[in-house]
Amino acid sequence: YAVLGVERTASDAEISKAYKKLALRHHPDKNPGDREKAEAAFKRISEAYSVLSDAEKRQHYDRFGKDGPHGGGGGDGPGFHGSGGLSREDAERIFQTFFGGMGPMPGAAAGPGGQFVFVSGPGATHMDSDEEGFGGFGGLGGFGGETGGGLGMGFPMGDMFSGLFGGMGGAARSSGSGRRRRPGSSSSGAREAPPPHALPSGTPVVVRGLEKAPEHNGKAGRIAKFDRARGRYDVQVVGGGTLSLRPQNLTQQCSVEVAGLQSRPELNGETGEIAHYDEGTGRYMVLVKNHSAVALQRRNCVLDPGTCVCLCELESVRFNGQMARISAVDRKAERYTVQCQNGEEIKVKFDKVVC
Secondary structure, three states, rough: OOOOOOOOOOOHHHHHHHHHHHHHOOOOOHOOHHHHHHHHHHHHHHHHHHOOOOOOOOOOHHHHOOOOOOOOOOOOOOOOHHOOOOOHHHHHHHHHHHOOOOOOOOOOOOOHHHHHOEHHHOOOOOOOOOOOOOOOOOOOOOOOOOOOOOOOOOOOOOOOEEEOOOOOOOOOOOOOOOOOOOOOOOOOOOOOOOOOOOOOOOOEEOOOOOOOOOOOOOOOOEEEEEEOOEEEEEEOOOOOEEEEEEOHHHEOOEEEEEEOOOOOOOHHEEEEEEEEEOOOOOOEEEEEOOOOEEEEEEEHHEOOOEEEEEEEOOOOOOOOOOEEEEEEEOOOEEEEEEEEOOOOOOEEEEHHOOO
């Protein structure tokens, strides 16, 4: 508790917030001038978080302390590590998992071993705006070295990463190319194929918008299966465990093409990958090749045919919240043709879907 600077009564959210702040401050890659001291602090912070973020380990620690019998964490991962402390590798693994490590994406310069690369100054990653006015990506604070929360887990923007995600070694990606599997292309064999409007097994996703279990927001994972009867996905999250989630609580990592930007016309026609979606601003964070991270409105992100989406903000409210699959893209009219889960085919504007 002292290492993270929190009270013994701290909530999971307070523990996560403290870890996020301290891990970013003391990460060895962020402190090249004093790596040895930074690494020691980084390992202590990571060990504290690995214990206090796990209910069983925390209960054991509260009862016995660090020097008590080492039974709280079992043998499945970092927990109590005795006098030797946490290894750098385990500390790095916790860091990558916390920040939703999803493997290198196009335009993301991951470092050796899939580690984050911290940059600052003129070359730092920044969030872009367009004429309609962008005041920050869910509290990211995209300009002038500001910092903030956002994206469910929060990414500081003053000294942001040029490689936002890393560490899963592709485990959360649906194929070696980084593109999602199309329906019917899953390698699961005997597993029942999902309906056309549902994401196939293996699709990489990020959890968002959970109110009763906000500690899961921002976690990366992949689709295990779609439960037709319940209308929910089973999602295997990074670090272990499976969540049963509604489609509206997931953002899929998929390819998009930037279109219609007037303030940054050089980005139009560029392709990138969606990293997250901020419901508050209605913007995606897109990792655009050669341009780092850009916050874009839905209308400026053209999704591929075959992408599974959820419909939103339509005047015909009976369609809102429905799952659908894009069957065609009309760039001139800025419309998708989508096949809805109720069997109907409709045309909608680019900004009336969320992937």
